[in-house]
Amino acid sequence: MLSSWLPKWLEKAWLLASAEHGQDSVSTLDLLLALWQDDALRGALQSGAPALARQDAGRLSGAYAALRQHGGEAAGGEQPSAAADEGEGEAPAAPQGKRGGAALDKYTIDLTAQAKAGKIDPILGRDVEIRQMIDILMRRRQNNPILTGEPGVGKTAVVEGLARKIVLGEVPPVLSGVTLRTLDLGLLQAGASVKGEFENRLRQVIDEVKASPVPIILFIDEAHTLIGAGGAAGQNDAANLLKPALARGELRTIAATTWAEYKKYFEKDAALARRFQVVKVEEPAPEIAVQMVRGLTDAMAKHHKVEILNEAVAAAVQLSSRYIAGRQLPDKAISVLDTACARVALSRAGKPGPIEDVTVLIDNIDRETAALEREEGHAERIAELQAQRAELEQDLAALHQAWEAQQKLIEEIDELKAAKDEAKPAKGRKLSPLQAKRKELRELQKHQPLAFECVDESVIADVIAGWTGIPLGRMVSNELEQVQKLAKLLAERVIGQDHALEQIAERVQIAKANLEDPGKPKGVFLLVGPSGVGKTETALALAEALYGGERNLITINMSEYQEAHSVSGLKGSPPGYVGYGEGGVLTEAVRRKPYSVVLLDEVEKAHPDVLELFFQVFDKGVLEDSEGREVDFKNTIILLTSNAGTELVMRACEHGVTVEDETRDPTAEDLVEILRPTLQKTFKPAFLGRLTIVPYFPISDDVLRAIVGLKLDKIRRRIADNHGAQVEFPEELAEQMAARCLDVDSGARNADAILTRTLLAQISNDLLSRMASGKPVKKIAVALKGEQVKVKVS
Template sequence: MSETLFSHKLTFHARHSMKEARDIARYTRSRSVEPEHLLLAIFMEHGSLGNSLLQGMGFEKEKLAKLCLRKKSRGKTLPATDTIAPSDTLKEIMKRAYAIANQFHFPYVGTEHLVYALIESEHPILDEIFITLEIDEKKIEATLASHMNFEHFPELSKMFDMPETLGPKAKPRDTGDLATLRQYAIDLSHPKHQRNQILFGREAELGRVIQILLRKHKSNPLLLGEPGVGKTALVTKLAEKILSGDVPEQLLGKRIFALDLALVVAGTNFRGEFEARLKDIIREASEHPDVILFIDEIHTIVGAGNTSGGLDAANILKPALARGDIQCIGATTFTEYKRHIEKDPALERRFQSVFIEEPSPETSKAMLRAAKPAYEAFHGVSFPDNLISLVVDLSVRHISDRFLPDKALDIIDEAATLAKQSGSTTSKNRSRAKLEQELKHVIDLKESLIQKEAYDEAAKWHNQAKALEKKLGKLKEHADTPKENIPVVTLEQVLVTLSRISNIPLEKLRSENPKERLERLRKALARHVIGQSEALDTVENVLLRSLSNIHDPRRPLGSFLFLGPTGVGKTLVANVLAQEFFGDQKALIRLDMSEFMERHSVAQILGAPAGYVGYGEGGKLTEQVRRKPYAIVLFDEIEKAHPDVFNILLQILDEGQLTDAEGRKVSFRNTLIVLTSNVGTEIFTKDTRFGFAKEGALENLIEKRESVLANLKKEMRPELLARLDHTVIFQPLDKVAVQKIVKNELKRFVSRLKEKGITLSIAPAVPRFLAEKSFSKEQGARLVRKILEEHVEKPVAIALIERPAAKKLRLEVSNDSIMCR
């Protein structure tokens, strides 16, 4: 709009509102843009301060549009867009908006200034709109004060008279009541924000914070600690102590305001807006020495509000902190402190660090006991004392990426909700609601019969209503009895909660009989893994310690090196353990070490370092273990890995955890570590006469095992071998073992056909024939699958194609081949 005055000063929303006002004028067949058109356009400008102001005053879209659009010209043609100009009245209003912005040093004219100018104008149509919508001056003043942050509101009222139609003048607002701070911060010292914060074991840290606040210079504490250790709780407790007077005399009467930096930044689209808000906050805090600012996640002030050419919050705060005009308490984590605060020495030196360490398990148990009554009162449940210690111990063992007491409190909180949901009170409430609904239906029916003068029938329903009322009264009486049917949190509910938080299967958390689990595991291994009884015994002995909970809780559940020729069952054992020990075939995390032969590829295990492609995406190993902490980790063909992989393994086996590229600790304490290798096992397949047991075979096997172990020590680092629970040697398969494997595969094939309604019988000579064909000292059992496809599945497939209706088939050996009849 070429006629728009001061267009270079208008904000984007203001310019767009003027354009929309012109479109509204054209729609109403008006020859000029009137104030009511602009009022409606600003109301429709979502995301602008003007829109927020009008909504806060009580304007409604439908009513406002109806009033602004009701007067249309009788002209039949729409005026051309470029011929519509602002009316003289609107030009005056825009001049006043510019004057308001200029008077109070705003570098722009925004929709909020246009709204103020529209409101104080004496335009009759606008006055009529305000009266019709019942918008009073007090609501306008309160809304302008809160949204526009106008501590100068009374001066504006003097400068421009408010319309008489809006009612009597309001008294000037008191500007000394910390209006800006109350808008952008929460007064933690106010009684309504008191939560009776339980603080146990933090007396030293709280005393240190008080000591720093009493200093003459640099009296700004900075709380440093991991997420969930209680930094914010410490400040909340300090506010409570100040309110109760349990602090040194110098702190009496102090008020702690928790600044919401996101609220300060919100809506500041143009240069100068954010700085103006923050300076007002600093001014109010400096004018009131009893104010202490608290900035949680204080690292966010670095860069906050830094639009093009503007200052960020840190640079605005630094001068005030340096002069001692304000006192500030900050809180952040070690990682964010190092990343943001430490890199700005001028900001860092304004604060005194107070380290908030993670409490010990014993201290956490005391904290939980102190917090327990508050959770019981909130949820209306009872939490047994004997579960407190268990909750802490379980959280320490199974939730490694979070910190005490936060993770333990989360378990208590969620377990209490489970108890409340499943408690008898819930079912009784349902019964009560059902009775009330039934009673209402009976009463309605009775009244309907009375109106129809069917008094005899109505009397029957009256008696039924009395019976229902009596039953309902008993239910209410029981519900009002103190301590009646209060749900009690159970161990099962704690375990369910822990399972959901940690992603560990519930069955593995329950106290199942270790003997039964071991027996089930032993049978599964024997059923699937053939010819490796000695190796399986070794694995079972290690897992027995884990099942009985006597293993070192700081290390993985077990660690093995499976050594043997190819095709003897090393990887198969890992698959069976995933299914039977961890309860899920997907609980197998497999890393092929041939992918980590180069030094640069080792970084993929922990994640790419900062500055490299893939940083922030996590490591191939660490991310999978974080998502599935209860799993078996298989390092396949470990001899192919780069030596740096062994350093990672040493950390896992020694400490039970890894630190990824982003500094997060990943726990391996609920995993089984399995390494597989073929190192030195060529001795098993060299100059050996395989077959059924022969004299001297045992002595020969022992010699070969010792030779394999000797070769292993040359190839693998001794410190790695020393940290493994066992090196398990898988011996080569003999013909008896291969024949058993063949029979197992044939059973699976018969079962598949049976599901399709086909019965397959097998002659006794078939398994022996297949075993002879499948036996290979180089490939082990890997050849079995290929031989079955060629000699069993192929003839059956041909038979089914030739005889589609066949339901019974038989395999027989004939002329050194298998025939399907």
């Protein structure tokens, strides 16, 4: 039978060893000390071993400390000496130059030691933030900076930069020789399941920082986790343990957290917030981000054993900033560049992914064919699989040929790089042999890179294309060329509104040439005209031409904001209201996609107070959300659409305008003057004065026929992509469909409804019948018999 005192004895010994002494095991000394310190256990000991119970607990505690300092039982199991037992001796002094105690070594990481060992990468572009930290750390009281910023902007890197400056001696004398340590909250909390254990560990760290002969600055990353850390009901949390030392200046701390977490946790605790001085770490501008990433290229190139060209660094920043949403610079640019280095290194050692993918498809076909051959009645499917296999074999052969050609060029480039004298162009040549070979390799890799010689712009674009799904060719195309031919690109999708497209293209070109105010959006346009004439299609075409696809179109239906209080839906709910902290529809969308087209649809239906929100956006290119964060609109194009004055436009285009007793068709300028009185009644003059008014004409019969033709082309491509079938439309089909669009008010939208009702309904019925019977679809023929549309699927 075990004594009922045994569980209590073991629990007390474990608390002494772990919580008070910071040990990971229970020794004989802990067991003895637990007996002498607990009155109940000592009373039970009195009856069984009175001589042991009479020992003095204070002297035994001193002997315990001496033994622990000399290694305790692990050092050879030596027992307390007589001198120690009588308290005649003192514990030996700590060795000179020792920078941390047991708790510091266990729960913190020495950043200055890592910097001295060269384990911290160079930190560029954050000199201002580091200087702000140094100013705060040199104060006598409340000398604790807290870095706030979005994840990925480099808050931890700023502290690492300070550690490097301390090691290099680039700090004031007050901070020279200081040790910078990172407090690992995970280690503090690990295994601290017993009540009070976490607090005791943190107290040990604080006490050792105070007692250290070398000044120590603690860095606490994700500092918001301190709020409530270790604190159960009725207990102090970690933050309350730090407050007194922080207020008196006994403990210097650098904290880091996101802006949202700071507002959520620190601002609610005024006593804690006033002990810290905020240092904002903003997302760097692209030019600064390039410098930051460039500082890491040597380490990356050494790790991956690849060459990184300067153009790759610029492309990593530029393309990631434009196409990767939800992450911040420089973090996303570093991730892209690191992935590109890994991809180049991998391409030198293994088969390219496209070749492996085609090989897997061929293997799958072989397995399915083998399974079908063991059964009967699958001759048609087997023949189809064999035809697919033959096509894949051709594709595989072409891929192998392209891969071999690219590898051969890479080998030649490597040879040229080894020959130093080939690095410069010969007389009369603009390019050196090395540059010429690289240019030739890029031409081969333009559409499908299979092997890489170095990390260049095409590799970066290939990585981002894989992450985002945006076609590679669209990313590497010259943006300036896109802007120069913008009107032509828009006219391929928007028919019959050339004047509007030219006006929009001119303003975008002016902004792209840096002749407009850089603090404003790239363009703010009010598109006015009847419904269904191409206003929304213009927004889609702009997103496709300038920002990589329709996914970068942000559409806000302004008819949902007819009340003054609904402005909170755009920028976020204010503090204390439901939804605070979740962000606004507009601000969150633009924050995630700063390079985008913003479409404010049916803007005349919004409340005037809601429209006043956009004054700051139109003037300064920024909007502050409900949490105090600035959202950047400087890289957006803002389009507002309105149907105000539609009747005036329709009447003017139908009857013409009279100028100097002469009636003629209205021009775009005439429509603006006709619409201006109506627009001034609908919108405030201050709002209209910030916009470029772009009128849209009603659709003529010829334009409608062209639009229907474009829609038929889209249907043809959709069927080819989804079913692999060819579609034949008669030439007169577009004209007949356009003739049925009798609803003038709905414009080209009526054509969609007619095509769906008359054409797509029949095609879908026949397609579903073929699919249900398992028959392949190879061709769809559409014919006209009078006014009837006939469809034949084969």
